[in-house]
Structure formats: structure tokens, C-alpha cells
């Protein structure tokens with residue numbers, strides 16, 4: 001039995017009918033050169049043989065006297081979790097994204113391990129796809145990417161590679177997995193609470209500094225009072241998923257021209273796309289939008305649970321000049337990174353908890369609907385920089401599918417693969433009509449930065 005950490009539990013508490021709390025990944029593959037026409041059906045047949053399901057995919061949730069914990073599921077029904085499906089004709093990317101949008105809208109059964117893998121055939125151009133769905137209480141973005149990375153190989157000749165649910169367990173140096181008794185859990189919690197108490201002086205000091213800076217600087221002030229707009233309306237449980245790749249080299253060229261980071265340019269692209277979309281809806285607030293940007297605190301090689309702090313960053317969407325917007329974003333993020341660099345992981349988590357307390361209160365209770373801490377989530381999860389293969393099939397793209405929430409109707413998550421940045425936008429399809437236009441607005445955002453940098 002393995003008790004859930006408080007952060008992992010939050011993703012279960014926050015789940016409601018219109019707000020499923022699972023994340024996912026869409027991987028697009030091309031057939032190996034010598035593959036027969038029924039290649040995907042043969043693949044599905046082979047995958048059904050992988051019945052030795054490993055952690056975290058073998059874990060089922062139990063509730064012991066109010067404490068949620070994971071236990072191994074001895075009766076796991078693979079047919080429920082692994083599904084072989086076909087797209088309707090003509091099998092374009094449009095049909096694939098419609099499929100993922102529909103599947104991502106559905107809740108999973110809490111009596112069973114909280115994951116599904118959909119192998120999808122019927123795509124044009126000798127391609128197939130895998131859409132993997134897993135509850136956020138089991139993985140964060142970095143751990144999901146590590147699992148996906150272990151499933152793949154850099155060798156196109158390698159065969160007999162297991163699916164993600166049957167990866168061999170890794171030997172971990174830092175943990176004795178046998179120590180999972182209740183006593184060990186309690187001792188672990190006591191140990192952690194000692195560390196938590198030790199963070200109080202540093203967290204209090206940083207909070208005071210943040211508050212005094214907020215008094216002096218209007219850009220800082222807005223971090224504690226994000227404007228209201230259509231992004232922050234209630235949602236339904238029906239999702240739209242939109243995905244596209246953008247060139248990492250083009251993004252890097254803009255970084256060099258302006259002396260910013262990759263992440264700053266990505267945020268500036270998101271700011272431009274949000275500005276264009278909201279202008280098209282006549283919904284752009286006068287005050288700048290605020291983004292919540294997760295920052296990985298994972299300092300080990302683990303593949304489970306959540307170890308994430310966050311930065312709140314102004315997107316300066318009220319500014320029409322793209323270069324000025326990028327430079328202001330860069331300055332704002334830099335200040336917050338410097339603050340975190342001086343803190344331990346525990347201090348960052350506690351500081352994050354306190355600055356996000358109003359948002360968490362709202363998400364859990366809905367009692368203060370006018371108090372908006374941030375408008376949108378922008379999450380950047382770096383992926384492999386070299387080509388990857390799975391049983392000889394080349395991975396062509398890998399797109400994150402994340403979570404829309406009540407009053408946070410859009411999530412912008414991206415990953416990277418080879419020389420591409422792969423955006424996955426997940427939104428409530430009723431609250432944000434025609435959200436897929438934002439893919440073009442992201443491209444426009446990159447082009448206007450290139451133009452401002454004199455790159456063409």
C-alpha cells in the first residue's frame with residue numbers, strides 16, 4: 001500500500017463531472033518501411049500479450065479511513081485499458097484530433113487503475129497513433145515524458161519493445177520500495193513535516209518581499225488580481241483538443257536576437273495567440289492576462305507522482321508591440337526564477353502553495369468567483385531531441401493533452417521532439433468556440449517576433 005502525497009490527492013479532490021483530472025499524450029508514428037497493410041492490427045494482437053502490467057499502471061485507488069492509497073490490482077482487465085480503434089475516413093489529422101477530443105472528455109472508472117491506451121489505425125499516409133490517458137494523481141508532465149521516453153528507442157532496428165504499461169521496473173538507488181507499511185508512511189510524513197516547519201522563515205521573507213514589490217510596481221500588482229475574461233468562465237465536460245508543431249530553430253533564432261530564453265519566446269507566442277483570439281471575440285481585458293507556469297522541482301530520476309512548483313507571470317497582453325511584450329515577459333520571469341533559485345524545493349512548494357491559496361480555494365469551493373489569481377496555464381515539458389522509434393515505427397510527433405478547469409477553460413501545454421515544439425491546446429469547446437484558430441495565431445505570434453528581430 002502506498003499513500004498518496006497531498007499534491008497527488010488534490011488532483012482527485014478537484015475532479016468533478018465537468019472537470020475530469022486526467023492528462024494524456026498523443027503520439028503519431030509512421031509505419032516501418034517493410035510493414036504490411038495490416039501492420040497496426042498485427043501490432044494490436046502482439047500488445048494484447050503484454051499482461052504483466054507494471055507500476056504505476058497496475059495501481060488501483062483505495063480509501064482507508066480517509067487516507068487515499070494505491071494498491072496493486074490483482075484482477076486487472078487489460079481489455080478495459082488497452083483499446084484498438086479505427087478513425088472514420090478520410091483519416092486526416094482532423095479526424096484524429098476529433099477522436100482525442102471526444103475520448104479526453106470521458107471520466108475513468110475509479111474502481112480500476114486510472115489509465116487507458118488507445119491504438120488508432122485508419123490514418124492517411126501509412127501512419128498510426130497512440131493516445132495515452134492517465135490520471136494526474138499518478139504522473140506529472142516530466143514523469144509522463146520519462147515513461148514515454150523509456151517506451152521508445154533511438155534504434156530503428158529494435159523490436160519486441162513493450163508498451164508503456166509493461167515497461168520493466170527500474171532499479172532506483174534512492175528508495176527501498178519494500179518500506180511501504182503504514183509506520184513507514186507515518187514516519188515519512190513526520191520527517192517531511194520537520195522539513196516543512198524549517199521552510200517558514202524563508203517563505204515568510206519572500207512573501208513579504210513580494211507584497212512590498214506589489215505595492216510599488218503596477219505590473220507586480222496585477223499578479224495578485226488577474227482580469228476576468230471568457231477564459232475564466234464555467235466549463236462543460238466537452239473538450240476540444242488542437243495540436244500543431246512549430247520549428248525550434250525559428251524559436252531559438254528569436255531568443256538569440258532578443259537575448260531571452262526559449263521559454264520566454266514560447267510564452268510570448270502564447271501571449272500573442274491569446275491576444276489575437278480574445279480580440280477576435282471582443283473579449284481582450286484592459287489589464288494583462290496572468291499565466292500560471294509550472295516549474296519542475298524534480299531533482300531525481302523518478303517517474304511517478306507530482307513534484308511541481310509554479311511561477312505566476314504577466315503576459316503583457318495589453319501591449320501591442322510584440323518585441324516589448326517579449327522583453328517585459330523575460331524580465332518578469334527572470335525576477336521570479338532568481339527568487340526560486342535562492343530557495344529549497346520545500347520552500348518553493350510552500351511559497352507556491354501560499355501564493356496560489358486563493359486559486360485553490362476557488363477551484364475546490366467555487367466560493368469566491370470574482371477572485372481570479374491567473375487566467376491560463378502554460379506548461380513547457382522538454383522532450384527528446386533525437387529521432388525515436390517504437391518497434392521500428394518512427395515517432396513523427398508527440399503532443400500533450402492536458403486539463404481544462406472551471407474558470408480556467410484553456411490549457412496550453414507543449415513539449416518538444418527533435419527540432420519541433422509540439423503544442424497541445426486543451427479547452428472546453430463550448431466556452432471557447434473555434435479555439436483551434438489559436439494554432440494559426442501562435443504561428444502569427446512567432447512570425448511577428450521574427451519580423452521584429454529583422455530575421456526576414
Ligand SMILES: CCCCCCCCCCCCCCCC(=O)SCCNC(=O)CCNC(=O)[C@H](O)C(C)(C)COP(=O)(O)OP(=O)(O)OC[C@H]1O[C@@H](n2cnc3c(N)ncnc32)[C@H](O)[C@@H]1OP(=O)(O)O
Nearest residue numbers: 023025141144148261262263294295296379380382400416
Ligand atoms: C501519459 C503518457 C504519455 C505518452 C506520451 C507523452 C506525451 C508528453 C507528456 C504529456 C503529459 C501531459 C501532462 C500535462 C500536466 C502538466 O503540465 S504537469 C506540469 C508539467 N510541467 C513541468 O513540470 C514544467 C517543466 N518545465 C520547466 O521546469 C521549465 O519551464 C523548463 C522547461 C525547464 C524551462 O525552464 P527555463 O530555465 O525557464 O527555460 P529556458 O531557459 O528557456 O531553457 C533551459 C534549456 O532548456 C531548453 N528548452 C526549454 N524549453 C524547451 C523545449 N520545450 N524543448 C526543448 N528544449 C527546451 C532551452 O533551449 C535551454 O537549453 P540550453 O540553451 O541551456 O541548452
